Amino acid sequence: MQGYKISTNHEEFNLDVIYNFISNSSWAKGIPKATLDKAISNSFCFGMFDEGGVQVGFVRLITDKATFAYLADVFVLESHRGLGLSKWLVKTIVDHSDLQGLRRMILATRDAHGLYSQFGFKAVENPEILMQIWQPDIYHESLV
Incomplete structure (x- = not known):
């Protein structure tokens, strides 16, 4: 996308x-x-930057780069939304050689859901096979 770049360089x-x-x-x-x-x-993270090098987006993948990846912490700053940047970011990830x-x-x-479905993501079939330990308030509990 003109005026923007994506980098995996931390x-x-x-x-x-x-x-x-x-x-x-x-x-x-x-x-x-x-x-x-x-x-x-x-x-494995991807940062998105404007032409001045200012960070405007980000995504983090928890992955072994061989069998599994969990896509997390995806964002594009509000001032840069509506330009197709989130689509470009997700496409870059899905197409990445690693x-x-x-x-x-x-x-x-x-x-x-509409964004991710464009790139092949679907609702989990057989969600009953998935399990989790979920602690949604863990960041608040650590403050107490």
Whole structure:
């Protein structure tokens, strides 16, 4: 996309921009900055930048790059929405050479089903086979 670039180079990421968005998100509100930094360091991440090098988007994948990936922490800053950037970001991930041949790539979304379905994501068949340990208030509990 003209005027934008996507990079997997962690050195280019602006942790403050990423943290300000994700720590105020519905899915990770209140996440400690050190926890997010550790998550980013241990994940395969994609940053999106405008022509001035300012970070405007991000996505994090938890993956072994061979069999499985979990797509998480996807965002494009509101001031850059409506330009097709989220589609470009998801397409870049789905098409990335390190992510070909995966048996499963999953994600959780409350409101972006239309975006992800354009790239082959579907509702989980047989959800009864999936299990989880879910601690939705863990970031708030650590403050007590």
